[in-house]
Amino acid sequence: MSGDITMEFEAVSGALVRSTRVAVLGGGSWGTAFAAVLADAGCSVRIWTRDRATAQELSAGRNARYLAGIDLPSSIEASTDETWVAEGAEIVVVALPSQMVRNALAEMHLDLDPRTLVVSLMKGIELTSDQRMSVVLGEALGVAADRIVVVSGPNLAREIAERQPTATVVASTDLRAARTVARACTTDYFRPYTNSDVIGVELCGSVKNVVALAVGMAQGRGHGYNTTATIITRGLVEITRLGLALGADTATFSGLAGMGDLVATCTSPSSRNHGLGRLIGEGLSLEDAVVKTGTTAEGVKSSRSVLDLALSVGVDMPITSGVVDVLYKGLSVDEMARSLVARPLIAERTVTR
Ligand SMILES: NC(=O)C1=CN([C@@H]2O[C@H](COP(=O)(O)OP(=O)(O)OC[C@H]3O[C@@H](n4cnc5c(N)ncnc54)[C@H](O)[C@@H]3O)[C@@H](O)[C@H]2O)C=CC1
């Protein structure tokens, strides 16, 4: 079966890309880098950003604030006018901070064709509703679940904007939709794999940010590779437990959106979550660390919604809980470490289904 799908997929690969019109909403680091991938793949790309100066810069092939020093494809068109950006788009890509996206889209009043595919690049869980981003997009844009596609994987924006080789996961409940988006973003440095496990892919992307905060905190305290590997491995167990309780597929967690992204985010100094955790481990307050990092570290807010989700389904997430206690309840990083190590001894179970 999977062989048939691959053949069908490759037989049409490239054929549709030339004419695909894509709108990207969000001109931050990932929105801009993904717009460049799409343009390199041959799509006709328009990008929306809320400030005029960035739109002008993007139209001139630059985004100094978010991707300094990167030359973007000259074909990308940018504007602050969302109606113009979304006009005629077959694919609308959303790359805004998770906690802002519902309100931002409500203000845009987009009138999308029912056939339009909507792509989420976001890695967070909404605080007020504990919902995954595909659900938020569905509600905010009035789009059915089978028109929504999630792109998630080890995808640090700057590395991709530098055209370093990377793979990703493109997930949708409708595999035809996933394949269409995969074709639209295939380049000689960016390789998408399709998946139908939207729940698993989104949870992986959201919870790995929380685990990266924990790794950063440990490294900021001066702990080394053993601690890092312990947190990554047990973090993956937490992600898997939550995912399985919420209906995800086991296989997703060892894939690119799971283990792949977890490793990238927990080990890269350019991860904002990892970097913010490190500052806290070095002794900064949350407020000072947020000011110093300056961009979107989704795990800071999503740690609380992830913990809410875990409590709602009775899943134990000690690392997530420790991160929430450090960020919001005054627990020190040393106290978090001690309490994690002192937990009752149990048999090692990596996958629990
Ligand atoms: N940067 C990366 O390497 C990756 C980021 N992501 C995810 O992509 C999503 C977007 O992240 P980035 O592009 O990195 O964030 P960013 O912080 O680089 O850019 C955010 C963009 O959203 C805009 N924005 C912020 N608040 C807004 C509001 N209220 N209304 C309208 N626009 C607003 C900003 O002006 C900026 O253009 C996040 O969920 C992140 O986790 C996923 C993979 C890689």
Ligand SMILES: O=C(CO)COP(=O)(O)O
């Ligand atoms: O999601 C990412 C890489 O896949 C980006 O991570 P940060 O948001 O921590 O920079």
